[in-house]
Amino acid sequence: MTEPYDLITMGRIGVDLYPLQTGVPLAQVETFGKFLGGSATNVAVAAARLGRRSAVISRTGRDPFGDYLHQALRDFGVDDRWVTAVDDHPTPVTFCEIFPPDDFPLYFYRRPKAPDLVIHPEELDREAIAAARIFWITGTGLCEEPSRGATLAALEARAGAPAGGATVFDLDWRPMFWGGEGGASGDGGASGAAAMAAARPYYEAALRHATVAVGNVDEAEVATGLREPGDCARALLDMGVELAVVKQGPKGVLAVHRDGRTAEVPPTPVEVVNGLGAGDAFGGALCHGLLAGWDLEPMMRYANAAGALVAGRLACSSAMPGPAEVDAFLAGR
Numbered sequence: 001m002t003e004p005y006d007l008i009t010m011g012r013i014g015v016d017l018y019p020l021q022t023g024v025p026l027a028q029v030e031t032f033g034k035f036l037g038g039s040a041t042n043v044a045v046a047a048a049r050l051g052r053r054s055a056v057i058s059r060t061g062r063d064p065f066g067d068y069l070h071q072a073l074r075d076f077g078v079d080d081r082w083v084t085a086v087d088d089h090p091t092p093v094t095f096c097e098i099f100p101p102d103d104f105p106l107y108f109y110r111r112p113k114a115p116d117l118v119i120h121p122e123e124l125d126r127e128a129i130a131a132a133r134i135f136w137i138t139g140t141g142l143c144e145e146p147s148r149g150a151t152l153a154a155l156e157a158r159a160g161a162p163a164g165g166a167t168v169f170d171l172d173w174r175p176m177f178w179g180g181e182g183g184a185s186g187d188g189g190a191s192g193a194a195a196m197a198a199a200r201p202y203y204e205a206a207l208r209h210a211t212v213a214v215g216n217v218d219e220a221e222v223a224t225g226l227r228e229p230g231d232c233a234r235a236l237l238d239m240g241v242e243l244a245v246v247k248q249g250p251k252g253v254l255a256v257h258r259d260g261r262t263a264e265v266p267p268t269p270v271e272v273v274n275g276l277g278a279g280d281a282f283g284g285a286l287c288h289g290l291l292a293g294w295d296l297e298p299m300m301r302y303a304n305a306a307g308a309l310v311a312g313r314l315a316c317s318s319a320m321p322g323p324a325e326v327d328a329f330l331a332g333r
Helices: 039-049 064-076 126-131 147-160 189-207 217-224 229-238 275-292 296-311 323-331
Strands: 007-010 014-019 032-037 054-061 078-086 093-096 106-109 134-138 166-170 212-216 243-247 253-257 262-265
Touching: 007 039, 007 147, 014 064, 032 039, 032 064, 039 054, 039 064, 039 078, 039 134, 039 166, 039 275, 054 064, 064 078, 126 147, 134 147, 134 275, 147 189, 166 189, 166 275, 189 217, 212 217, 212 275, 217 229, 217 243, 229 243, 229 253, 243 275, 253 296, 262 296, 275 296, 296 323
Parallel strands: 007 054, 007 134, 014 093, 054 078, 134 166, 166 212, 212 243
Antiparallel strands: 014 032, 093 106, 243 253, 253 262
């Protein structure tokens, strides 16, 4: 096997078609930009931009959009060897509307089934997964079979992870993938409670294998049934992780470690253009900090800064900052 990866992520990949006009309903948008997308993929890109050797486990359709995604991954320096094609399902496309500072509705085109949900357990390179310094999975990967079984099998393979290696569960709540309604987060409309109840047993199973959990308050509620950030963090620790990171939007981020360390960091102010990629930039920077062995407070400040930089830009993947950009941004605060 080659040298272990700093980071392997497993989850969504697709094409983001984002309007080049802001403050305009999708029905009135005339031009779009095409970008590599999918939260797990964006996290791998964000880490690669920070100098980390990263790879993605996912699937595309056997179509021109799939070809585009492979080329984009290579251009970003992300290994695409475990991104394979599915014959029966097209590469997913996601549209958004951009209403700064805090309204960015998403429209997922992932039916009848997204290729990234057709990852089978027997296809996994368990040796590479076990050897990675960080392995990252998402809640979406648990929503349907065979991806659910593959995600849990990959987590089981992490029993052989290197000492000090991290297994990160991005709580990544998308209620429409679980039979709910609503947008990218929130309670899922009238069917939100039922969607959360359907997801919770699988979140609990994943948390038993994870060492780090990261998500916003809505996402933490899916796993814990709680909404107060401190209560969520403590519940996530009780469910098995060593580090719980609860993002609180305009209130900043809370990180609590099993050893008693705590950091609560305010947000980094920025003029928001498109907030959709900020969480993925935060995730890639979090991985960078974990790999560097940083303490909680500087790691959260760095991750917040990376997220803020992307929130101030239109795109997600191509907007991910390099280390010099993050350092300069922090120095100017």
